[in-house]
Amino acid sequence: MKPYKFLFSAIAIFSFAAPSVFAQKGTPTLELEAIGDVRIGADGQVLDYTLKNNLAPAISALVDKNVRKWTFDPIVVDGKAVIAKTSVHLYLKAVPAQQDNYSLQITNVIFGEPKMAAKNQAPKYPPAAVQARLGAKVILWLKLDKSGDVIDVQPYQTSLDGRAATEVEAERWRALFEKSGIAAAKNWHYDLNETLNGKTVGTTVFAPINYVVELPGKPRPAGEWKAFLPGPLHTGPWSTTNQLAVTRDLSTLQQGETQPLDSHFRLKEDVIGKTL
Structure with missing residues (x-):
């Protein structure tokens, strides 16, 4: 058996060819993220906001x-x-405006995003999948208690990076990756970021696991696009309709990130698409 390198790295899911940036003309659209904390009063007004990542002073102030x-x-x-x-x-x-200026727009906002603890162990790569050089992206439902421990795990969607001969075979591979991911996730812990009246509360999240096989000495080129064949969606036994109304494309979830599904924070006015 050849030695393989196993990676649990962030991989974006795309099913079409990547366009060449250098072949395009015009001013590019820039994307950036602002990560911080907000505290609100009993009346729903913002009492304080703290930005945690570094942004240009003008953008930070805006x-x-x-x-x-x-x-x-x-x-x-x-x-x-x-x-x-x-x-x-x-x-x-940052959308190009007149005279080489930009206008800043909000494309999405996520509240209460738990952070994966550094001590969490990566799942074991299924040996049969290693032999077949098959990779996958598994998105799990995780139910967290008020301490941030995982108390329930269910598969939501598993996508393979190779095409099986039949749907029965594909489902067998998906089940193999899901079993591996669930076994690992049961022992995971997350740092919770939402408190009500000073007390942390449990939550439910989507969390991705990326399974990648690489031959030694042949790492995947930086920026290479990776195609996955999306598997069927599964609703969790404790999920709700509101939890399924996720605005974020789950294929953009990076390794270690989460998509919270039941944050207690609700804006009175929708800010998606708003220009700052």
Whole structure:
């Protein structure tokens, strides 16, 4: 058996050829992210906002000014509106405007994104899949308790990077990767970022696992696009319709990231598409 290198790395899911940036003309559209924390009062008004990642001073000031103007639905615990805090992951797009200027727009915002603990162990690569040089992207439902421990795991979607001879065979491969991912995730821990009245609360998230086989000495070229064949979707036994209404394309989830499904924070006004 040849030695293989196993990677659990971030891989984007695309099913079409990547366009050449250098073949295009015009001003490019820039994308960036603002990651921070927001604290709101019992009335839903922003009490404080802290940006955690480094952005250009002008952009940082613009984001800070706008986030502080947001208004949330008051968060109620035991019949009483309370002070609450959550993480804010803001996705921004700088759209070309006149005279080489840009306008900054919000493309998505995620509240309460738990962070994977550094001690979490990667799952074991299924030996049969190694022999077949088959990779996959497994998206799991994870139910977290108020301490951040995983208390339930269910598969949501598994996509293979190779085509099986039949759907029965494809399902067998998907089940093999899911079994591996579930076994590992049961022992995972996450750092929670949402508190209500000073207390952390459990949540439900989507979390990806990328299985990649590489031959020694032949690493995948940087920027190479990777195609996956999407598998069927499975709803969790404790999922709700609201949890399935995810605005983010789950194929963009990076290794170690999560997509929270039941944050308590709700903006009174939709900010997606808003120009800052």
